[in-house]
Amino acid sequence: MPLSELKIETEYRSLLTDISGEFLIPALREAVQYDRAVGFFSSTILSNTSYGIEGLVKNGGKIRLVASPYLTDDDIAAIKAGYKQRDDVIKSVLHKEMKEPENEFEQERLNLLANLIKDGFLDIKIAFCDNDSQVGMYHEKLGLITDSCGNTIAFSGSMNETNTAINVNYEAIDVFRSWTNEFENERVNKKRNAFTAIWNDSEPGIEVISFPELNEVIIEKYKKSDIDYNTFETVFPPVPTILKKRKTHSELPCRPDKPPFYDYQEEAIDTWASHGFQGIFDMATGTGKTITALGSIVRISDEFHGKLAVIIVCPYQHLVEQWVEDLEKFNISPIIGYSESTQKNWKNRLESAIRNQKLSVRGKDFFCFICTNATYSSEYVQNTISKIRGKCLFVVDEAHNFGARYLSELLNENFQYRLALSATLDRYGDPTGTKKLYDYFGDKCISYDLGRAIKEKKLTRYKYYPIIVSLNDDELNKYSNISKSMQKCLVKAKDGTYKLNEKGKKLAMARSRIVAASESKLQALLKEIGPYKDKYNILVYCGSASLPDYTRDKLEVYEEETRQIDAVTDMLGNKLGMKVSQFTSKENVEKRELLKSEFASGDNLQALIAIKCLDEGVNIPSIKTAFILASTTNPKEYIQRRGRVLRLAEGKEYAEIYDFITLPMPLGSSIYMTDESKNLTITMVKNELARAFEFSRLADNYVESNAMLDDIREEYGIEEEDYSFVEEFDYYE
The missing domain is CATH 3.40.50.300 (P-loop containing nucleotide triphosphate hydrolases)
Structure with a gap:
């Protein structure tokens, strides 16, 4: 299957998605080339490089890995002073990082890696900054995955190839796909050119060298048995606790540990709940309207044990995408509806979600649909959401816009639970439109203006x-x-x-x-x-x-x-x-x-x-x-x-x-x-x-x-x- 047929997102965040299971492994199984710059060299980096590698190897693929030695201040000082030869220092550092496997899973993956080196599937080079005898560490983190059709995925960001980075830290990577559009293809080409220059030691200020004896040491230290590439399966570690909790947790909204909620946000949520889950959050830009609204969604979901539909409406698609990022932090995977949505089948998803909720399908009691004003006002969406029979929360961002005549006519009275968000709800010169908003959404549950926000250092x-x-x-x-x-x-x-x-x-x-x-x-x-x-x-x-x-x-x-x-x-x-x-x-x-x-x-x-x-x-x-x-x-x-x-x-x-x-x-x-x-x-x-x-x-x-x-x-x-x-x-x- 070519990479272009996989569901590849433009961004992955490690605590919100299983980066290995949802991105790296599926992509590498279809690949014939994997180029990776991973930051510091370590045995953990080596072991984690084996994720999803069985597919690439079966495809006859190759891996090129660039890492940097972790040089201490003393190491750099010794090189500058001429006390030790640079290569000797680097060799010593690399050897120190060749630690014993922590468990049987890591041992088996390192055995695989040693076999890959021995059999010519994997080549490792060491990179460092070398400018006028000033030796430093090369710390770029990027990757390129290419299939037999020439499709390429480029990714870069904060993530290293470590257990902590992949499974525990809050890491993020940006992903670009060569087949999607001109912009992404251009980004892929730039990443490919950068890696090629580094690998060929033609990138100014960076020196890249091979250590043949490094391969020998890896093989000697970690190779325990031969591997049959036609039948082998990569060994993965036990699912970390934090991911296990996320995966086994019911698909219901829940608060993340961060960001913390301020007192005024908690008070706004309490007031909204006491008003029958209806009201307005009148909050200055930058004071956390979205986070307060998400906390409100968690509150009402808990109240009804997850038996709830949530419809969120934003003026434009860039706002929808910003909301989606925050929704995922609250364990909400929304249906994303607008003309250029990455969810090409969002209409089918919406219809299925409404049908499943209506039929009380187990585990499908909760769903969230987020869309633009234009999509919400479409005949299709209006007809579809009219079929919702269960409890429904209607959330409108930049709600002042819904005072306009054509949008105010779509304020559905069947939605019993309502929340309006705006820094400026009152519509200047339009008292009629303003009155419609208050009549529909109810009273202000919080009024947090710009002056207060500056005084309390929220702005x-x-x-x-x-x-x-x-x-x-x-x-x-x-x-x-x-x-x-x-x-x-x-x-x-x-x-x-x-x-x-x-x-x-x-x-x-x-x-x-x-x-x-x-x-x-x-x-x-x-x-x-x-x-x-x-x-x-x-x-x-x-x-x-x-x-x-x-x-x-x-x-x-x-x-x-x-x-x-x-x-x-x-x-x-x-x-x-x-x-x-x-x-x-x-x-x-x-x-x-x-x-x-x-x-x-x-x-x-x-x-x-x-x-x-x-x-x-x-x-x-x-x-x-x-x-x-x-x-x-x-x-x-x-x-x-x-x-x-x-x-x-x-x-x-x-x-x-x-x-x-x-x-x-x-x-x-x-x-x-x-x-x-x-x-x-x-x-x-x-x-x-x-x-x-x-x-x-x-x-x-x-x-x-x-x-x-x-x-x-x-x-x-x-x-x-x-x-x-x-x-x-x-x-x-």
Whole structure:
């Protein structure tokens, strides 16, 4: 069977999946080549290399193993001082690691390994860093598995070939498959080229050598008997206790040991349970809404002895994937539904799960289905979940979206148990939609705002720097002309307020784009980011004024929205020579995870230039400095963006936010504006101030930032109580 027909995930975590049983063994049984760089050399590494190897050997395959000697400070010092020859030191270290087998299982696997070396199936080389006589340890961990059809799997991550790494530590590996798509194939080729360069001793800074006598010592020490490769089976150790517990545990939700739950999370769960398992978690971004919700799922599952269906709905597919990672930590293997789901048979799984629960099939009382808003609203899903007859918990992430008319119509009254999650549940300018949410989900079980989160150190402190820019003459004329046209698009609503008709909303969108893409922001950014051109963990947010489309599984980036992000990318990458990458909905899940990893490590990537994707749930805690070029006028979105910048991360004492405030004219120049021109642009100023004062009020340097904002307020004659948010899509002043 070719590797392409196996179920290979893009990531494995050792305490959540049996990496050997679910990944390594099945893949190696179909392989003809196994290339592995494993970190430090040891007898345990040798013994664990035998996992799944019988299939590869029967296929006539080969194994190439690269390991590094574990050199102590004394070893390195001796080599540097010339007291001992380098090769002698390395030989001595390798011999020390050739320990006696700990049990009969390890003895039999080492016997197998010795036979593989003797019979030419396995070749071992030793790698170490050797740069200007500075000897160090080569510690890369990667693997490549290739089948007879040329399909290749590449994997890398924190896992060594040790019992502890595979079965006890919390290790993770990323997996790339050559047959899946261009991105994964490119990653496989890079890994293959890297290993080939190392194996052939052509990788700069790394020296790779063969020790013929090492093979002889391994054979002499560990070979106990000959092996018939046509009939042998690999010997595996007893299942470790932690895996045994996971495998024999019923397929019901349970809390992991980590992360610990905070008191406020426990109180939220208790309150929700006391309200009949209905309610709202109003929690600032970064305070653990998802984990609190998962704890709630465990609580209600325990209450009903696992006889429960759980439906979780998220706006977009990247949020679904983030949820899936956390669900697995709580012993929940969800059915994953959206257009590009890796579970191609998710519809069959969902139908089977509902049928099994209805028929009370033993061990099938609990199931979890997670999907996007778009998938949830599809006719298929609505028809299918209508067949659920047992107890059902309905969980909605970013629940403010369900106040929209077409989604609010899908708030199923048959779901007795409900949980809404949002940092900003109240829908600005939409009291009707807000009321629908409270009527359906019930009361707030917790209200944990951003100020409390910063005070209690669940989010990091920050400094806020408003950067004043202005429209040029052409932009100002266009903005004013659109404002005049919008005045003709007002219609009186039933509640007596005036709102924009559909044409007016499109005009408001066009007007917002003028503010978002003001040319003056690029030069201002170039000046402000200059001192940071050699620093890392930088986010540049290029906003968009388009409305989110929840009929799609992922956020879309439209052509007109790419101009600013492309210009910023060119400026930072080419003019300043920074290492940057775009981070948009165009990048697939795997590419995003790679970018997040490289961004966090700070090795190859200084800045992410983003658009849209931070509005709905993407978590990048390592952001230290954010340059926000544009924001929508919706407080929900810019409050969420700030919360994502403030997530805690190692080494992050505080965050910095540079917010570009757009005015009709440079500060101090409004005296030259006519009254008509001021009236046509006052909405812009009010909305910019609404956001700026909200950002400033919790900042460490709020005195300085408020002083600048007060200058704007006074110049435009705006009273303190009058700079609150004005919803352009509903009102016009």
